[in-house]
Amino acid sequence: MQAKGARLEEREYGKNPLSENELREIIGDGPITGFLNSRNSLYRERNMKQKPPSKEEAIKLILKEQNLLKRPVVIKGKKKILGFDESQLKALL
Numbered sequence: 001m002q003a004k005g006a007r008l009e010e011r012e013y014g015k016n017p018l019s020e021n022e023l024r025e026i027i028g029d030g031p032i033t034g035f036l037n038s039r040n041s042l043y044r045e046r047n048m049k050q051k052p053p054s055k056e057e058a059i060k061l062i063l064k065e066q067n068l069l070k071r072p073v074v075i076k077g078k079k080k081i082l083g084f085d086e087s088q089l090k091a092l093l
Contacts, residue, residue, distance in 0.1 A: 013066035023059055026073055026080070032058040034082055037070045 011018075018026070027035055032055045036043055042065050046053070053061065062068045074081040074089065081088045 013069070013071075017063070017066050018069070020059065020063060023062055023069070026069075026075070027055070027059070028080075031055075035062075035070055037068055040065070040068045042068055 033052050036048055036052070036058065038044075038049065042061065043049075052058075058068075070082045072081075072084060074092065076092050079092060081092060
C-alpha cells in the first residue's frame with residue numbers, strides 16, 4: 001500500500017495497546033463478529049463462532065487480549081477493512 005502512495009499509521013498493539021475509546025471507534029455500531037480474529041486461541045477456547053460474545057463482552061476481552069481483534073485494521077474515511085483482503089485494499093486505494 002505504501003508503494004501505491006498510501007500513508008499508513010502502523011501500530012504494535014503489544015507495545016501500544018488500543019484504548020477502550022479507540023476500540024469503540026473502530027468497531028462502531030456494526031456487529032462485533034467481523035472484528036474477532038478466528039485464529040486466536042481465546043476465540044477457539046470460548047467457541048465464539050457458535051456462541052459469539054456480546055459487543056460489551058467482546059470489547060472487554062479485546063482490551064485484555066489485543067490479538068483477539070482481527071488485523072490489519074485499515075480505515076479510510078468511513079470505510080473499514082478488517083483482515084487481509086487484497087482486492088478490498090486495492091479498491092480502497
